[in-house]
Amino acid sequence: xxxxxxxxxxxxxxxxxxxxxxxxxxxxxxxxxxxxxxxxxxxxxxxxxxxxxxxxxxxxxxxxxxxxxxxxxxxxxxxxxxxxxxxxxxxxxxxxxxxxxxxxxxxxxxx
Amino acid sequence: xxxxxxxxxxxxxxxxxxxxxxxxxxxxxxxxxxxxxxxxxxxxxxxxxxxxxxxxxxxxxxxxxxxxxxxxxxxxxxxxxxxxxxxxxxxxxxxxxxxxxxxxxxxxxxxxxxxxxx
Numbered sequence: 001x002x003x004x005x006x007x008x009x010x011x012x013x014x015x016x017x018x019x020x021x022x023x024x025x026x027x028x029x030x031x032x033x034x035x036x037x038x039x040x041x042x043x044x045x046x047x048x049x050x051x052x053x054x055x056x057x058x059x060x061x062x063x064x065x066x067x068x069x070x071x072x073x074x075x076x077x078x079x080x081x082x083x084x085x086x087x088x089x090x091x092x093x094x095x096x097x098x099x100x101x102x103x104x105x106x107x108x109x110x111x
Numbered sequence: 112x113x114x115x116x117x118x119x120x121x122x123x124x125x126x127x128x129x130x131x132x133x134x135x136x137x138x139x140x141x142x143x144x145x146x147x148x149x150x151x152x153x154x155x156x157x158x159x160x161x162x163x164x165x166x167x168x169x170x171x172x173x174x175x176x177x178x179x180x181x182x183x184x185x186x187x188x189x190x191x192x193x194x195x196x197x198x199x200x201x202x203x204x205x206x207x208x209x210x211x212x213x214x215x216x217x218x219x220x221x222x223x224x225x226x227x228x229x
Contacts, residue, residue, distance in 0.1 A: 003155065003157075032213075034213050034214075034215075036215035036216070038156070038216070040156070045206060045219035045220065045221055045222060046148075046156065046206065046208075046216070046219055047219070048215055048216060048217045051214075051215035051217070052215070057217060087155075089155065089156050091156075091158075091215070091216075093212065093213050097170075097172060097173060098170065098212065099158060099160070099161060099170055099172055099211065099212065100146075100158050100211065100212070101158065101172075102148075102155060102156045102157060102158060103155075104155055105155040105156070
């Protein structure tokens with residue numbers, strides 16, 4: 001099972017909006033609404049930011065939002081903050097294994 | 112408070128065996144899948160497999176099938192991953208997390224660093 005495809009890096013200035021894409025196939029991202037997004041600061045445990053494509057867990061700032069179109073899911077961070085600088089991973093259920101599969105990861109840099 | 116607490120860092124030699132643990136508290140351990148996730152140095156997250164502690168139903172990602180064994184002891188709310196013969200390429204940070212299958216991983220352990228070196 002191949003990893004979902006994400007851009008290696010995305011950058012934006014404080015206060016700007018950025019979008020991270022996550023491309024899969026009809027066997028995973030395109031076929032199910034089980035896409036989640038994780039924020040990972042080095043040395044800390046990953047943190048769930050979005051689940052089931054669009055839902056934010058309690059405590060996650062509203063500036064984080066998710067969406068999906070076809071085989072590509074997206075995470076948008078509106079009003080970028082310094083603390084948003086981290087690695088971000090998407091994940092999706094895949095019918096290939098009936099498990100989840102992670103994306104390749106995107107390093108977000110706040111300029 | 113819902114939390115997963117993992118065992119401490121390990122330094123092992125190639126060929127040695129190892130079992131690391133993940134202990135849950137603050138929720139009904141048997142009702143939720145637990146997943147194990149590997150992060151090799153400088154690399155991304157990889158799902159190793161998941162286990163349902165109530166009946167120990169276990170599913171492995173293809174790359175990890177036959178390479179590790181995932182288990183659980185519901186009597187003490189613990190999940191494990193073990194290696195029978197470690198390789199240098201097993202050097203990584205290992206995380207456990209609540210979730211798997213359709214469910215997102217919403218609670219994560221702090222991670223266990225495993226270093227395999229001669």
